[in-house]
Amino acid sequence: MDDPLYREEILDHYYSSPHRGHLESPDLVSDLDNPLCGDEIHLELSLGTDGRINQVRFEGHGCVISQAATSLLADRVEGATLDEVRQITPVDVVKLLGVTLSPTRMKCGLLGWKALQKAVAEPGPARE
Amino acid sequence: MDSTEVKADPVLQAEQRSGLLSREPIDDLRQAGASGGNWQAAAHRASRFDLEEVRTAFPALRQEVSPGVPLIYFDSAATSLKPQQVVQAVLDFMTIYPANVHRGLHTLSERATEAFEGARDKVARLLGVEDSGQIIFTRGTTEAINLVAQSWGRAELKPGDAIVLSELEHHSNLVPWQMLARERGVELKYVELTDDARLDPDALEAALTDRVRLVAVTGMSNVTGTIPPLERIVEMVHARGARVLVDAAQSLPHHRLNFGRLGVDFVAFSGHKLFGPTGIGVLYGKRELLEAMPPVSFGGSMVVRVDRQRAEWNEIPWKFEAGTPPIAEAIGLGAAIDYLSQFSAQELAGHERGLLTHAHDVLGQIASLRILGPADPEQKGAIVSFTMEGTHPHDLAQLLDRHGIAIRAGHHCAMPLHVRLGIPASARASFSMYNTIAEIDRLGVALESIRLLFRRHSHEQVAPRPATRAATEFPNG
Ligand SMILES: Cc1ncc(COP(=O)(O)O)c(C=O)c1O
Numbered sequence: 313m314d315d316p317l318y319r320e321e322i323l324d325h326y327y328s329s330p331h332r333g334h335l336e337s338p339d340l341v342s343d344l345d346n347p348l349c350g351d352e353i354h355l356e357l358s359l360g361t362d363g364r365i366n367q368v369r370f371e372g373h374g375c376v377i378s379q380a381a382t383s384l385l386a387d388r389v390e391g392a393t394l395d396e397v398r399q400i401t402p403v404d405v406v407k408l409l410g411v412t413l414s415p416t417r418m419k420c421g422l423l424g425w426k427a428l429q430k431a432v433a434e435p436g437p438a439r440e
Numbered sequence: 441m442d443s444t445e446v447k448a449d450p451v452l453q454a455e456q457r458s459g460l461l462s463r464e465p466i467d468d469l470r471q472a473g474a475s476g477g478n479w480q481a482a483a484h485r486a487s488r489f490d491l492e493e494v495r496t497a498f499p500a501l502r503q504e505v506s507p508g509v510p511l512i513y514f515d516s517a518a519t520s521l522k523p524q525q526v527v528q529a530v531l532d533f534m535t536i537y538p539a540n541v542h543r544g545l546h547t548l549s550e551r552a553t554e555a556f557e558g559a560r561d562k563v564a565r566l567l568g569v570e571d572s573g574q575i576i577f578t579r580g581t582t583e584a585i586n587l588v589a590q591s592w593g594r595a596e597l598k599p600g601d602a603i604v605l606s607e608l609e610h611h612s613n614l615v616p617w618q619m620l621a622r623e624r625g626v627e628l629k630y631v632e633l634t635d636d637a638r639l640d641p642d643a644l645e646a647a648l649t650d651r652v653r654l655v656a657v658t659g660m661s662n663v664t665g666t667i668p669p670l671e672r673i674v675e676m677v678h679a680r681g682a683r684v685l686v687d688a689a690q691s692l693p694h695h696r697l698n699f700g701r702l703g704v705d706f707v708a709f710s711g712h713k714l715f716g717p718t719g720i721g722v723l724y725g726k727r728e729l730l731e732a733m734p735p736v737s738f739g740g741s742m743v744v745r746v747d748r749q750r751a752e753w754n755e756i757p758w759k760f761e762a763g764t765p766p767i768a769e770a771i772g773l774g775a776a777i778d779y780l781s782q783f784s785a786q787e788l789a790g791h792e793r794g795l796l797t798h799a800h801d802v803l804g805q806i807a808s809l810r811i812l813g814p815a816d817p818e819q820k821g822a823i824v825s826f827t828m829e830g831t832h833p834h835d836l837a838q839l840l841d842r843h844g845i846a847i848r849a850g851h852h853c854a855m856p857l858h859v860r861l862g863i864p865a866s867a868r869a870s871f872s873m874y875n876t877i878a879e880i881d882r883l884g885v886a887l888e889s890i891r892l893l894f895r896r897h898s899h900e901q902v903a904p905r906p907a908t909r910a911a912t913e914f915p916n917g
Contacts, residue, residue, distance in 0.1 A: 315842060318835070318893065349834055349850055350864020375832035420834060 316411045322380045329383035333369045342431035346423055351378045355427045365389050365397065370427075375420050377413070382424025384408045394432045400425065489787040491876065497523040497779070498874050509844035512879045517662050517690060517823055517870030518848050519712045522776070526716055529775035533768045541767055542741060542758075556767050559774030560757070566777050567707060567724050568698030574730060576757040577765055580721035581689040582612040584708035585656070587723055587760060588685060589616035591733040592706075593654075599625030602651040604682075606631045606639055606668065607860045608661040611853040613687045617656060627651070633860060637661065637813040639668040645676060654683045659691025663854045663868065664813025665796075665820035667691065674703055683729075689713055693872065694792060694821045696785045705729060711769060716776035720769035723760075730756045737762040788873055792822040795871045795880060799824045802884035808891060812861055822871040825852070828887070831894050833867040836887075843886040845869075845879075 338356035345352035351374025360366040368386035372379060388408060389397050405425045406413060413421045495501050498521045505511050513521060533555065539548035541556045557572075564572035578584040593616075597603075603617050607630055621628045629652070631644045644655070655677045660667050670686060677684045685706040691697070692709045699707050706729070711720035725733070735742055735753055739762040745752040753759045780788075800817045803809055808829040814820045828836060833849035840847055848868045851858045858864060869883060 315839070318839065323894075347855075349832075351832075373832075375834035377834070417834070417838065 317409075318376060322376060322409070325380040325383035326376045329370075329379070329386070331368050331370055331383050331386035334371065335367060335369050338369075340431040342427045344423060344427040344430060346374075346378075346419060349374065349420065351375060351420060351423055353378065353382055353424050353427045355382070355424070355431055357431055359394075364391055364393050370424070374423070377409070377417055378420040378423045381405055381409055381421045382427070385424050385428060389428065397428060397432045400428075489783045489791060489873075491791070491874075495874050495876075497525065499524055499527070501874060505841070505844040505846075509842075512843070512845040512875075512882060514869040514871065514875065514879070514883065515846045515848050516693070516872035516875075517713070517852075517868065519718070520693060520715045520872055521874065522715055522717070522772075523779045525779045526772045526775045530717060530768050530772040533771050540764055552767060555771045555774065556765070559770040559777075562774045562777040563722050563724075566692075566696065566781075567700065567722075568696075568702075569700040569724060571727060573756050574724055574727050576723040576725070576730070576760045577770055578708075578721045578723050579719055579766070580710040580712070581610075581687060581708045582710075582721075584721050584723035585613055585685070585687065586616045587736060588706050588708075588725070589620045590736045591760075592683075592725075592729065593617075593620040593626075594624065595732070595734055597624050597626050597653055600627075600651060601653045602627040602629050602649065604629045604631060604644070604647045604652050604655040606657050607633045607856050608637065608639060608658050608664070608666055608668070609656070609854065609856070610658065610662055610687065610689070611855070612689075613656050613658060613685075614856065630856075631657075633666075633857075636815060637664040637666050637857070637861065638819065639666065639673075641669055641672045641676065644673060648676060648680050648682070650680070652677075652680060652682045654685060656685040656687070659686050659688040659697070660694065660821040660823075661813065661854070661857070662690045662823070663825050663852050663857055663866065665823035665825075666813055667695070667819070667821055670697065670702060670704070678703065690821065690823070695789070699724060711773035711776065714773070714776055715779060716773035717769045719766045720773050727756070730760075733760075735759050735762070739763050741765070783873075791873060792871060793817070795875055795877065796820070796822045796824070798877050799869065799871065799880050799883070802880055803887070806884065806887050806891060809887065812863075812866055823868060824870075825866045825868040827863055827866050828891060828894075831890065833865045835894075836867045836890060839890045839893075840883070840886055843882065845883055845886055 335356045335358050337358070339359045340357040342355050343353070351372070353370055353372040356369045358366045368390055370382050370386060372382065385405065385408065389400070402422055402425065405421060409421060500521045501511060501513065503511050533552065537548045537551045539546070539552040541549065541553040543549060560572045560575045560577070563575045564570065576584070576587070578587060597620065603621065603626055605614060605617060605628060617628060620626060629647045631639060631647050634640055639657070655673065657668055657673060659670065674684050683705040685708070686699070686704050688707050688709040690713065693714050705726050707724040709722055712718040737760070742754050742759050742762040743751045744754050796817045800811065803811060803824060803826060810827050810829070812825045812827070827833065837847050837849035850865050852866070852868055858866065
């Protein structure tokens with residue numbers, strides 16, 4: 313099936329994201345879920361000495377869109393400053409996915425982005 | 441009607457033996473009286489169910505979702521399509537006699553009042569009750585249940601009383617009771633379901649203590665299609681002196697039960713799932729209950745006399761219908777009932793039974809697909825909810841949409857049921873009179889192609905983990 317939403321690259325991110333997993337000692341973490349569809353994302357970030365994002369890892373489950381968008385975002389923000397992350401808009405996420413999303417699917421597409429914004433907006437102490 | 445052409449239907453037959461199912465087309469109920477009559481003669485007068493003719497009556501079916509991809513509508517449990525007759529009835533009201541009801545003495549107002557109250561009579565006949573004063577128009581099932589909770593519930597229930605619900609219920613038959621329970625110190629108890637989501641009367645018996653005042657139960661699950669044994673339930677609950685409310689939102693479009701004979705205390709349903717417009721629904725209640733219940737919404741129409749300090753309530757049903765009612769919507773619902781009543785309940789049930797059985801056969805052959813609820817299509821209504829291993833229901837719905845197939849994905853406003861089934865969400869295909877066997881075959885083909893798409897990508901790789909947590913109780917949704 314030729315479906316831009318379910319193209320190879322997206323499904324690869326869904327099934328075998330290089331960013332799946334946990335970090336040894338994350339500097340920032342955040343959790344978000346969408347009870348309406350049962351999607352959930354747990355996000356962990358580590359910062360380098362220069363304050364830039366070093367590594368991003370996530371765990372979660374949900375539809376292709378929510379999981380792949382999170383993985384694509386993780387790719388995008390490794391190496392970025394927190395300020396740069398804060399500037400990322402929903403429009404950027406849609407561009408990363410390379411498809412237009414219906415209003416309902418937009419919620420899925422933005423779950424990882426919201427988790428990321430939450431992580432960089434409220435830097436809490438890292439998990440024990 | 442030639443009854444030999446209709447597939448034998450054990451559920452239907454059992455209901456007919458018990459005399460609960462309205463076998464007559466609705467117009468004949470009027471002549472025969474709701475409690476009997478010559479249903480065979482009635483059946484002869486009913487027009488034969490002709491699938492092609494039925495499909496032409498529903499204009500929405502004449503469209504393509506994208507060029508070359510015709511619509512396959514498998515989301516009738518969310519809302520049904522509307523026949524042209526309903527559209528026309530609403531249009532006539534709006535173009536020819538768009539007057540208010542119960543207020544004018546002019547011709548248009550009389551006509552509107554007649555059509556509006558005529559719709560109420562049609563609802564009464566559909567439910568098998570003789571007195572249309574017991575039919576209250578609401579915005580839908582949700583508002584009807586809220587009305588019972590806020591009026592009957594607040595007036596009747598005391599701290600320590602209990603309400604019994606089932607895990608099958610839609611949020612609209614849960615949340616109003618949760619609010620009442622919190623407000624009145626009432627306990628909420630749940631009937632435990634079997635693992636295949638059936639409601640075992642013995643489990644209900646176990647929950648029925650002397651403190652139980654109400655059992656609120658669905659006539660048919662909007663997720664699994666489970667049909668609880670209402671006759672048994674009513675018997676058991678009445679034996680304990682408690683009341684029964686049936687949420688008939690899903691059951692009524694598929695099973696015409698004679699609620700009057702069944703002795704149910706309250707029935708709620710929505711017009712929009714019964715081929716009518718949105719914004720109209722019904723609460724049926726026994727006369728003595730409704731008369732004792734206080735109104736919960738106040739204003740015009742629901743009063744007979746108002747002085748500067750006080751007002752005197754109108755009689756039922758108007759006591760509960762404050763303000764200008766949804767006139768166009770009620771007239772549309774009346775037209776929907778007229779449309780439905782051309783066909784005998786048996787013909788419709790036979791057609792839907794055929795669709796459901798075929799759907800179970802076709803979907804049952806797809807590897808990694810799990811059908812939720814009763815495995816035997818004879819034990820349920822025309823809904824198939826399912827999960828596909830490694831594929832989120834949202835992705836299923838989106839990909840099926842590319843094939844023109846409309847299904848629903850999510851928790852279908854039944855989170856506790858999904859918790860019971862151990863899944864966060866499901867995909868749901870629901871069928872109605874206008875669906876065909878060929879459409880179900882198309883669903884099968886599309887699902888198989890989706891399965892292959894996902895398998896191709898996941899092979900040799902770690903399959904996505906199953907849900908680590910099921911839906912939990914969140915306030916919204
Ligand atoms: C079993 C059941 N009960 C209640 C409702 C609520 O109906 P409405 O939203 O029309 O009030 C629905 C439909 O959504 C339903 O399927």
